Amino acid sequence: MPKEKACKNCKLIYEGDTCPSCGKKDVSNTFKGKVEIIDPEKSELAKQLKINQKGVYAIRV
Numbered sequence: 001m002p003k004e005k006a007c008k009n010c011k012l013i014y015e016g017d018t019c020p021s022c023g024k025k026d027v028s029n030t031f032k033g034k035v036e037i038i039d040p041e042k043s044e045l046a047k048q049l050k051i052n053q054k055g056v057y058a059i060r061v
Contacts, residue, residue, distance in 0.1 A: 006031040006058035011049075013056045021053060033059030 005027040006012070007019040013034060018025050036056050040046040051057060 003029065005029055006061045008061050011051075011058045011061055012053075013058055021055070028058075028061045031058035031061045035059055 002015040004013050004015055007014070007022060007024060008026045008028055009024045010019065010022045011031075012019055012021045013031070014020055019027070034056055035045060035049070037043055037046045037051050037054050040052050040054055043051075046052070049057065049059075
């Protein structure tokens with residue numbers, strides 16, 4: 001099972017080589033906390049973290 005990585009650019013947590021959200025390869029294997037954004041338009045947390053797509057994100061990379 002591949003290990004989860006967090007993109008240093010957009011903080012999306014994913015498995016694979018490149019970030020599916022921004023396409024960058026600048027990743028971190030260590031991150032603190034996870035938050036799942038289901039509806040970014042209505043979420044106050046998504047607005048504070050400047051997230052506009054649903055998914056699982058790292059709180060701190």
